[in-house]
Amino acid sequence: MYKVKIETFEGPLSLLLKLIEEEKLDITTVSLADVTDQYLEYIASVEDHLRPADLADFLVVAAKLLVMKSHALLPDLVIEDEDIGDLERQLKMYKAYRDATLVLRDRIDKRNFAYARLPLRAVVEPRFREPVGVTASVLHRTMRQIITELESSMQRLPKKKMEKIVSISERIMHLRTMLSSVDRIGFSDFLKTAKNKAEVVVSFLALLEMVKQRHLVALQDEHADIIIERT
DSSP states (O other), X not given: OOEEEETTEEEEHHHHHHHHHTTSSOGGGSOHHHHHHHHHHHHHHTGGGOOHHHHHHHHHHHHHHHHHHHHHHOTTSOOOHHHHHHHHHHHHHHHHHHHHHHHHHHHHHTTOOOOOOOOOOOOOOOXXXXXXXXXXXXXXXXXXXXXXXXXXXXXXXOOOOOOOOOOHHHXXXXXXXXXXXOSEEEHHHHHTTOOSHHHHHHHHHHHHHHHHTXXXXXXXXXXXXXXXXXX
16 A cells, blocks of 8 residues: 655555545645655556556545645635535545445455355347338338437537636646746746636646656745746
8 A cells, every 4th residue: 555754644645635634634734745756756666567547546636635735825716615515525435435445355355255146047049029010111101200200309409618628738838938937936826827726737737747757846845835946
């Protein structure tokens, strides 16, 4: 099981999420930069054996923690109350699945399960038996009538324009532009250019990608802000 070790916490990532969820640990005291650096080192050490599901779970949890911390550090960042409520519901759902996994694992370890014998099924060859008096022409006319009635009863749905979501590549380009004239910036300054919560999450993923490629170094200062420096 992957574990993290930071100044205010040491243990599994799932326990860190539980403590924050139960408000037993202030998220502003958690260094997400240290968590990210340790996970990148962990990925490098088990690169050949890393499961895509484990990487996806970490990215989801890290992105949610980033949204919560961004809201705490940047009061001016607009995050709707219903979005926070939805995040809390997702965290509770994650906890329910995690607890169910532990129960199932305990039962398997204790061999507390049994297999039932499936009922035998008779082998029946599928055959089509048409109704008496039905011909191909009758079926054709009936289907045409059904299609005509459906077309006349269908309601035309209004057209909706899909909102374009910024890509990781675009946020990486924007971050590089900000760093073209200075050696370092605060992650909070980068987040101020995000227009919505989706761009906040994409901005964090863009930072992870650039750190992974060793184009940037992310450190956390005494004010709990993440400082981004060019390598």
